[in-house]
Amino acid sequence: MLAVPEGNVIHHHARRLGRAFTRKQVHADSPQGRFADGAAHVDGHRIRRVEAHGKHLFIGVDDGTWIHVHLGLFGKWRFGRGERPVPVGQVRLRIWTDEAWAELRGPTACELLMDAEKRDLVRRIGPDPIRKDADPERAWSRVHRSSTSIGALLMDQKVFAGVGNIYRAEVLFRHELNPYRPGREVSRETFDALWVDLVVLMTKGTKRGRIDTVREEHLPEAMGRAPREDRHGGEVYVYRRDGRPCLLCGAEVQVADLQGRKLYWCPSCQPA
DNA sequence: AGCTCATGGCGAG
DNA sequence: TCGCCCTGAGCTG
Structure with a gap:
């Protein structure tokens, strides 16, 4: 398994x-x-x-x-x-x-x-996007008054339960969000879109038993990659792709240490 | 055979 | 922020 x-x-x-x-x-x-x-x-x-x-x-x-x-x-x-x-x-x-x-x-x-x-x-623990009884207001109330970065908040299980390092990197990319933006500077509109996206991606990931986050229109680019880029088992934009070109803009995907975990993002698609 | 690294989280300081 | 716990895969030599 x-x-x-x-x-x-x-x-x-x-x-x-x-x-x-x-x-x-x-x-x-x-x-x-x-x-x-x-x-x-x-x-x-x-x-x-x-x-x-x-x-x-x-x-x-x-x-x-x-x-x-x-x-x-x-x-x-x-x-x-x-x-x-x-x-x-x-x-x-x-x-x-x-x-x-x-x-x-x-x-x-x-x-x-x-x-x-x-x-x-x-x-x-915080609301879990996969559960139908999840209350996203609990996550919003934590995010919108926090000076902590959205990249760190996404990994905090008391804020978003179930999100791990892959979903963190991928959902930030899909919303062109810089990981270091403080939670309190994330708009309500952006938070709502982020939450809905987590629900969709993680629910899909439950059925498939793997994580795919690449939109259909970008799949041709993703499929053209070397097989060793795909070690996590699904199709992704930035997770573990540091040093390689961004699928959308060609800029070099960055990696940094955030609270002891590796953080991946595209500096051009997710500007500060 | 031994080293490094990994999709996580805890407690000590 | 660091060290530690848990196990296995993928290197290196």
């Missing part, structure tokens, strides 16, 4: 886990041992529902508890049908029925939460 842990992929995982385990009585264990107590607690119980909020995934158990999973940078789910494979390496959690299995490795978080703890966690 390709793991690309921005919000779109977490929602993709939630759907997959939901289809396999909702209303099913499951088995669970932790071959690695680091979630042994949690797995033993869940083993033999029925799964109620599976939810994604930003990059957080919650598996609801019939006693009201939740398995909370955050993949971080390295976490991965694997899914399969039929008999579960013999665990190889560090497997934190396995869930299975007679028909299907799922295997989790390398997550930043895998813990059992009480219902109140899960609600508090969801309340603490």
